[in-house]
Amino acid sequence: MMIQWYEPLSLTEWFKRVFSFLNIVILVITFGFVFSEFRYNWCEGVIGSYLALTNSTRPETGTIWETGDKTSIANNNLKEIIDKQRDTKQHALKSTSFMELASGVQPGEWINLDKEHFKKMYLKLPDFAANRLIPSVKLLFLLNNPKLDRIFIEGHGGRDLKIFFLNSDNLVLESIEINQEIFETPEMGNKFVVDASLDDFEQFKNRIYPASQFFKAMMDLSFDKINDLIEGPNILLEKEGKIIRAGIWNETESGYIKLGFEYKHNEKTNVLIVNGREWAVWELVINLKGSNI
Numbered sequence: 001m002m003i004q005w006y007e008p009l010s011l012t013e014w015f016k017r018v019f020s021f022l023n024i025v026i027l028v029i030t031f032g033f034v035f036s037e038f039r040y041n042w043c044e045g046v047i048g049s050y051l052a053l054t055n056s057t058r059p060e061t062g063t064i065w066e067t068g069d070k071t072s073i074a075n076n077n078l079k080e081i082i083d084k085q086r087d088t089k090q091h092a093l094k095s096t097s098f099m100e101l102a103s104g105v106q107p108g109e110w111i112n113l114d115k116e117h118f119k120k121m122y123l124k125l126p127d128f129a130a131n132r133l134i135p136s137v138k139l140l141f142l143l144n145n146p147k148l149d150r151i152f153i154e155g156h157g158g159r160d161l162k163i164f165f166l167n168s169d170n171l172v173l174e175s176i177e178i179n180q181e182i183f184e185t186p187e188m189g190n191k192f193v194v195d196a197s198l199d200d201f202e203q204f205k206n207r208i209y210p211a212s213q214f215f216k217a218m219m220d221l222s223f224d225k226i227n228d229l230i231e232g233p234n235i236l237l238e239k240e241g242k243i244i245r246a247g248i249w250n251e252t253e254s255g256y257i258k259l260g261f262e263y264k265h266n267e268k269t270n271v272l273i274v275n276g277r278e279w280a281v282w283e284l285v286i287n288l289k290g291s292n293i
Helices: 011-018 021-040 042-053 063-094 098-103 115-123 127-133 136-143 211-219 223-229 234-238 278-291
Strands: 110-113 150-157 160-166 172-178 191-193 208-210 242-253 256-265 268-277
Touching: 021 042, 098 115, 098 160, 110 115, 115 136, 115 150, 136 172, 208 211, 211 223, 211 242, 211 278, 223 268, 223 278, 234 268, 242 278, 256 278, 268 278
Parallel strands: none
Antiparallel strands: 110 150, 150 160, 160 172, 191 268, 208 242, 242 256, 256 268
16 A cells, blocks of 8 residues: 555654644634634624625615615605695695695695685685685585585696585585686776677677666666776767667676677767676666666
């Protein structure tokens, strides 16, 4: 049997080689390394520090990372929604007008509005804007309806708002919309139609009166109501010809009712249409009906 040159020739030689100084030093160092790792977990700390240091350079992939990222984004979005909802609610509570309220409610946002708060803002509206939004009688009925549970407001784009009157089952009893047009002052421009008569306008049908009857009923109004009936009545004097008939429009718009005056000049008839204040026109109508009795 051949013996390799590096093999120990005796047991003594074998022990010398096994327990040599170099082997003992290696064993002690290895034992100290393992013991210190179990005791202080420094190896994990070094690896963790390295991973944290190089985290920005490693690709962010994997199901766990994606799930955590989505969860983080969802939590941030939820926090933003809650904060925005709180801010919107505070804005609604502090608003003193519908225009101020609309400026702080963005499209898609919603808020519940107290009934009394809604009523206070409504009462501050000019008559023409209030009538455009919702007639006061109808609002009175809604606010006293025992089925009404709350008023719900939703942003609709720009400075528009949708307002829903809901019952306890979230069913809509009435819905209205607030937009810029509601708050625009109605045009008081006059319209002069040449070669026409009051009979040419369907809206004056059954509400056309002889001029004498119309002006008599008008003179039966109190002085202040006569002044408020038509703004700028001088326009009636400026037109050439004689007023032979007068008509009352069958529709109300933004607190005004149109009045039509038929002029005869050089055998031709023309019509001048002006705006009359609604409350004064209705008293005029009562006087006209009384003059027919």
